Amino acid sequence: MNEEYRGNMKSTPGNNRDDEGAPQLSVRPIWSLTRWPLFLLLTIGGMALTxxxxxxxxxxxxxxxxxxxxxxxxxxxxxxxxxxxxxxxxxxxxxxxxxxxxxxxxxxxxxxxxxxxxxxxxxxxxxxxxxxxxxxxxxxxxxxxxxxxxxxxxxxxxxxxxxxxxxxxxxxxxxxxxxxxxxxxxxxxxxxxxxxxxxxxxxxxxxxxxxxxxxxxxxxxxxxxxxxxxxxxxxxxxxxxxxxxxxxxxxxxPHSTLVSDKAWKESNAELRDASFEGIGALLTQRNDDIIVESPMEGQPAEKSGLRAGDIIIKVNGEDIRGLFLRKVVAKIKGPKGTDVVLTVQRVGVPDDLEIKITRAFIKITNVSGRLLGPEHADIGYVKVRGFIENTTSELRQNILSLKEQSASGELRGLILDMRNNAGGFLHEAYLMSDLFLELGRIVTVKSRTRIPEEYGARKGRDIMLPMVVLVDDGTASAAEIVASAVQENKRALVFGDRTFGKATVQQLIPPNLGEGYWLKLTHARYYGPMGNTLQVVGVSPDVDVTPDVDGTMPLGFREENLYDHLPKISAKPSRPNEALVRELGVCVKENGRAEAIHAADLDRRIKFDFQLYKAADYLQCLLERNVAMKKN
Structure with missing residues (x-):
């Protein structure tokens, strides 16, 4: 990790000592504000740091x-x-x-x-x-x-x-x-x-x-x-x-703590490349039931017939009911080329099913992209899992790659998915926002010890595709900066659920007296383009979209559910895209395809991503609106 990301602290050696002989530190910070680290909140790499x-x-x-x-x-x-x-x-x-x-x-x-x-x-x-x-x-x-x-x-x-x-x-x-x-x-x-x-x-x-x-x-x-x-x-x-x-x-x-150097390095490595050997599925636990939320498309779990909604009751013949989810995961994973047999219960099927799955190497990276599909031709979809070093450059490369893969050689629009993105470096949030903005304020950082620092967009190398952004209650910190920057500058519409609401900045401070750990300390707040802090309140989507077609919005877990969080600060209401959403809503109601695509395959193996396809409907209508405006 580059030294300036660490926010080095220098101690002045000398004979300053307290009454018990411990060296008393005279500390002088060496700041690099464009590299203030906004560390991942809640959990990172599967490790709870709070x-x-x-x-x-x-x-x-x-x-x-x-x-x-x-x-x-x-x-x-x-x-x-x-x-x-x-x-x-x-x-x-x-x-x-x-x-x-x-x-x-x-x-x-x-x-x-x-x-x-x-x-x-x-x-x-x-x-x-x-x-x-x-x-x-x-x-x-x-x-x-x-x-x-x-x-x-x-x-x-x-x-x-x-x-x-x-x-x-x-x-x-x-x-x-x-x-x-x-x-x-x-x-x-x-x-x-x-x-x-x-x-x-x-x-x-x-x-x-x-x-x-x-x-x-x-x-x-x-x-x-x-x-x-x-x-x-x-x-x-x-x-x-x-x-x-x-x-x-x-x-x-909730975000100030000690972080071991080993945990920090491992967390960054796992975000950069979380590839593994296993079956490729998303599992959830409800009470004692281990439920398949969705197999990953094209991976062994899907190819072998595992379906969203299946309840796993045995792994290789061993009853796993009552075990915690992570223990079940440990039993299911294994070296590529080896087999695991899952016994599942499926709605509508009277008998238990045994599904044999051959494990494989499954590539998971911090930034990944694909073309959305035939229903929305030449629309790119990019998933960003965290904000580590080089995230923005990887995002740019993914977008350029999708452009080359498109049928027309050009992308018509972009969907940026930051759901369950817990954040990362403030500098990367600024760079990513700047990538999509030609002008406008991005973020302002205010601390106790320095004058406010304002960051604005710069012209050049911008990607100005029509775009929408997906967020949920797991979208936090650096990801919220990007979401608020493109929303409040009227650059993109935001879809999904209200975000986490963490608008504080932490700095990693190396110890003077020891090694092998960092002090992660909250030292600043950040404010969006319109001057509001997102602390506790988060980013409210332009369009609330539930995860399921006929479902309700999940309860979620956010900053306000943590104890001892910094309080929210009163802010002026902002709905910068209200008129546009109202206009596009008419088009989506008449021409939207999300519900129809879902209804056409009710027996699907992979869980239908309603939020994604509803956002795509709005993006499609936005593209049609832009074409009509050019003609006029």
Whole structure:
């Protein structure tokens, strides 16, 4: 990775030291604003990088019973269910002084200096305790006494009480075995909404109790000392201090954390090329059912007869019902040329089906394109999975390649798919927006320590094809910059679902006292062309399109569902393409083909992409409108 992407921090060596002999850092940033890294949010390469406070585990870890993974991406590192997860921190040295350096970097560079230090220290302490196991939890004593009286959570609050300070207003609760066992059940969207509100209210209440304790540095150090003293032989002090730092950062906002260098490099490599050996299918989990969401076109799963909607019940004769999705994925994948037999249940078929599939090498890259098909001649479709280095140049090459493949030698229009694109480098978002814009503002970045930086489009080498953009709740960060830039500059129409709503910028800061990890710290907000921040609110599509023809819009998971996110800022409403959408809507209603294409093949193996074909209908009508305007 180029040095300027790292946002190097220099320390001034000397005799500045705190009262315990640790070197005190005098930090001077070397900025390269056009290379500010906007790191991938939530998960990247299958690894969750957002760290939540252990004390809020019961509240923060809530998820609806639904999971999804791609065998096309297939990043599960387990060779079998007994193999441990990859340990990215095994060789990293991190202790008390490294933790203090993290706090100093927060003081120097974090976007909000008014963050709640009580919650930060409490979160750090709880995360340190969590290294000992899930049974240890730090809680305010008044809150513990109140919750213990609840009959519906009796087991939740049973256990041994430990006091590291007899005068403190908090206790360590050593839970009984099975304290956190939960019944897995499928929930409706309304039930999930209700549960999310309940959890947020409990979290708000818990934070209120913590603030009354005035938990601080001294309390934190007592808890860490307890954790170190009571750790098992297999737990290092390194691990405890790393966890404490992640807990502290996680309380600032959901996107600040420590990132191991190994995880960072692996994540970038997997985005660049996520090719693998397997069957090529997208699976999802609902309750205990493993469901084929869609086989990949032209890959072994489709060729062997696997269909969208099939429920997998066995892999090579082994019953997999009740297993987590990633464990099932690990059983299905394998070397190319080898066979796997899936036993599936299919709607309308009375008996179970056994489908033998020969695994193959399946190519998955960060940017991939194809011509849409005979229904929409010479319209290109390009999928962008993330914003890593050279993404824009790869996108340009894909578009030029599609132009050469087209029947006429020219592309009539372009569909840019950024669904489930979690973001990446800010610089690449700027370059990609600039690729499609001749003029206009792209993005403005505002931090605590610098004057606002505005980025505008430049003329030259622009691709000015008529285009539409696909987004959903998984479209985040850098991808939202591109979506808002082309939408608000009236360059393209946006289709799908409201985006994630992450409008903060993180910088990767290398440590001065250690190596093998990065401090990922939120230090700026970004604003769209019309001056609005997308934080929490996201990009609203010009046309809302559900994933299924007759379905409803999924509930989704967005920034507002994360805890401790930066608040949204009031903004002026913007619907820049409203008149055009209304005009094109008349044409689509009369001439649109998405529903007809779906109806013509109801027994399809591959799931029909309704959002894609509905966007193509609007693009087709836009092309016809442009032709008519030229004639007039």
């Amino acid at each position: 760290v939540l406070s252990a004390s809020h585990a019961q509240i923060k870890d809530f998820k609806p019973v639904s999971d999804k993974t791609e065998l096309a991406a297939d990043k599960d590192k387990d060779k079998d269910k007994d193999k441990a997860e990859v340990d990215y921190w095994a060789d990293v040295t991190f202790g008390k002084f490294h933790f203090r350096e993290v706090l100093e970097q927060v003081r120097n560079h974090y976007i909000d200096q008014d963050y709640d230090k009580v919650i930060a220290y409490e979160s750090a302490a709880n995360q340190a305790l969590a290294v000992l196991g899930k049974r240890w939890e730090l809680v305010p004593e008044p809150y513990y006494k109140k919750m213990k009286k609840r009959s519906d959570e009796k087991k939740r609050w049973e256990g041994k009480i430990i006091r590291v300070d007899p005068r403190a207003k908090y206790v360590i609760l050593e839970h009984v075995e099975g304290w956190n066992d939960k019944e897995r059940k499928e929930m409706t969207d309304d039930e999930i909404r209700k549960k999310r509100l309940e959890f947020k209210e409990r979290y708000r209440e818990l934070k209120g109790y913590w603030k009354k304790t005035k938990f601080g540095k001294a309390d934190f150090e007592k808890v860490v000392a307890y954790a170190i003293k009571n750790r098992g032989e297999d737990i290092t002090t390194n691990r405890i201090w790393i966890a404490a730092a992640q807990g502290y950062l996680g309380a600032l906002d």
